[in-house]
Amino acid sequence: MNFPDGSVKAIADPAGMSGSPIWLQQGDELKCAGNNRDKNFTSHKVQVRMQQLEHSINRYLTELDRADRDPTIVLPDRVARLKEKISKIKEQMRGLGEIEAHLQSSQERQVSFTDPDARSMATSRLGSAVVGYNVQTAVDAKHHLIVAHEVTNAVTDRGQLAAMAMAAKEATAHPSLIVLADRGYFEGYQILECEQAGIATMVPKALTSGGKFEGRFDKRDFIYDKERDEYRCPAGQKAIRRFTTVEDGKTLNKYWSSSCPGCHLKEQCTPAPYRRISRWEHEDVLEVVQARLDGAPAASRLRQSIHVLAYAFQAPDIMQALVDAKNRGVEVRVVVDKKRNRGKTSRKAMDFVTRHGVELRTNDHFHIHHDKTIIVDGHTVQTGSFNFAPSAETLNSENVVVIRGLPEVSSQYMAHWQSRWKLGKPYPAQP
Numbered sequence: 001m002n003f004p005d006g007s008v009k010a011i012a013d014p015a016g017m018s019g020s021p022i023w024l025q026q027g028d029e030l031k032c033a034g035n036n037r038d039k040n041f042t043s044h045k046v047q048v049r050m051q052q053l054e055h056s057i058n059r060y061l062t063e064l065d066r067a068d069r070d071p072t073i074v075l076p077d078r079v080a081r082l083k084e085k086i087s088k089i090k091e092q093m094r095g096l097g098e099i100e101a102h103l104q105s106s107q108e109r110q111v112s113f114t115d116p117d118a119r120s121m122a123t124s125r126l127g128s129a130v131v132g133y134n135v136q137t138a139v140d141a142k143h144h145l146i147v148a149h150e151v152t153n154a155v156t157d158r159g160q161l162a163a164m165a166m167a168a169k170e171a172t173a174h175p176s177l178i179v180l181a182d183r184g185y186f187e188g189y190q191i192l193e194c195e196q197a198g199i200a201t202m203v204p205k206a207l208t209s210g211g212k213f214e215g216r217f218d219k220r221d222f223i224y225d226k227e228r229d230e231y232r233c234p235a236g237q238k239a240i241r242r243f244t245t246v247e248d249g250k251t252l253n254k255y256w257s258s259s260c261p262g263c264h265l266k267e268q269c270t271p272a273p274y275r276r277i278s279r280w281e282h283e284d285v286l287e288v289v290q291a292r293l294d295g296a297p298a299a300s301r302l303r304q305s306i307h308v309l310a311y312a313f314q315a316p317d318i319m320q321a322l323v324d325a326k327n328r329g330v331e332v333r334v335v336v337d338k339k340r341n342r343g344k345t346s347r348k349a350m351d352f353v354t355r356h357g358v359e360l361r362t363n364d365h366f367h368i369h370h371d372k373t374i375i376v377d378g379h380t381v382q383t384g385s386f387n388f389a390p391s392a393e394t395l396n397s398e399n400v401v402v403i404r405g406l407p408e409v410s411s412q413y414m415a416h417w418q419s420r421w422k423l424g425k426p427y428p429a430q431p
């Protein structure tokens, strides 16, 4: 989850490093007029639409069968309309078939009509998307001036770091540029390209491990010994290099320890017989970037405070974002409905965030604590129907409102949060 209002903060001078920090602003979506989501197709969308049409045809055919059996039940006018509908649906299915054939032959992942270059992309509002363009901007952190910008149709920011950093370098002609960006820009080869061009990057790593959410060790718990080319695991065992492979175009070395099967920490480590650790051939570059971030916590302190009111509290990406924020030094406080979060999934989520220092209270003062609100830095408010649970992202119809620049409104939300916090009972952090 990316919190609203962008996600990168300018810094004055991280860790006393010389150079002019440039802040790569999370891509804004530029919506195209007339290019709405109904005119944008992916293969998945085509399949879903086909299934819906087939379902409709089957319903109409069933009704026609009934008319054949007993013409008095279905009137002739209705029969004529049904046949017309079926014919229109078949026409739509033919059109969808052509779109699918185009997607397959062109190897494009999506196609847009009206403006063929536009793409459907997720926005910073949870669960929403627009058909349009991704606007990248690089901002001088000291003077708040845009030094470079680019309009792309890339659906994520993942491949944008190097090009934008180079453009900023060219525009500023600075010999020792520092570029900050949020974790959405984290991509190994992009970072490598910047570092090789003399641009120091500060991009937090995207954490995708489900094991961490389950409370198991993540890769940061394994210490690499460069001289020996081996890892030291949390149990103090050596994980030696076993073989090299190529995954997604990256050469990876794989390490594991022979001690795993009898290890007393195995439950906290892996459900597999052995815990495998992957190391990219250029991982040392990423370690330099991480050390730079660790040495300059102010650089990655994207937010000062996050206050949450939740009904359901379960979505792994949101939990991870809250923990990441906490680890960056942000104050994170959460109030959740007590009854709604008694289940295993919620408990796991609550244990996960509290174990990482997030302050959490449960509230059973009301019939239900139905708030779904995030207040960032006391002035940006996200609210609406959106529950902090995966179903809100994938199954439900939801709405989200983001309020900025209305201090009298945000202060009322803060007062509301305070009142719920006072009514809440501390949820004890699990060991």
Ligand code: SF4
Pocket (backbone or CB within 6 Å): 233, 234, 235, 236, 237, 239, 257, 259, 260, 261, 263, 264, 265, 266, 269, 270, 274, 275
């Ligand atoms: S399971 Fe294996 S890798 Fe994990 S802590 Fe134990 S010995 Fe180390």
